[in-house]
Amino acid sequence: MAGGRQEKDLVHLNAIHVENVKKERRYQKLHTEFSINPYRKLHVLPDKPMCSKPPESLSEDSKVRMAPSLKYPKPITESQEIGWFVNELPPQDRQDPRFNFPRRKTDITQLALFTKKRGN
Template structure:
């Protein structure tokens, strides 16, 4: 019978080896990280401004940043003003909302304005009278 090989036991790591492993891990992490030093508020995320406490006596001067305010206004525009083309499939419906032809109200072929006859004028007056009596009573 073949004898089963016994796994070789490892020597416990001493502090020097553990420190070397830690230093190598930190170097690998630092290679893939980037240091950001400029921070700003995301204009596409809604945020709420809270007022000061009523008992506080200190008032802060509101310093307005025109670029930040412009970014906030641009973030709240409708998609047709923000983007040149639709960004999703659902935006494609209704993206072009301008009419294909100019509407001409004087063209009788395509425009049929409301016309009142004697009967429709009488019924309009009757309905108005009925509404007035219901509102009074």
């Protein structure tokens, strides 16, 4: 016992805790109705940083409405490279074996179809 202080045992610590809880409950209120504080400013979302003009002031025939491939001579980003140079496909030639892969029936595919029809 240094300085005349006594060590507190678990009973005294529990009594102090119970007293603190009673004080907290005495001043605690349950709020069920909520409203906006009229004295506090609301957060206002800013405009988009890259949009300097409001959308209403842009004309329909401006470069904003054009496709990127018409606005720029070459792709600006890597994701624009896909589909940038689009040309019409050549007409299909069914006789050219390089581009035509018709379905062919073999003994294995006929056996697979036969077993599938039988339900095995």
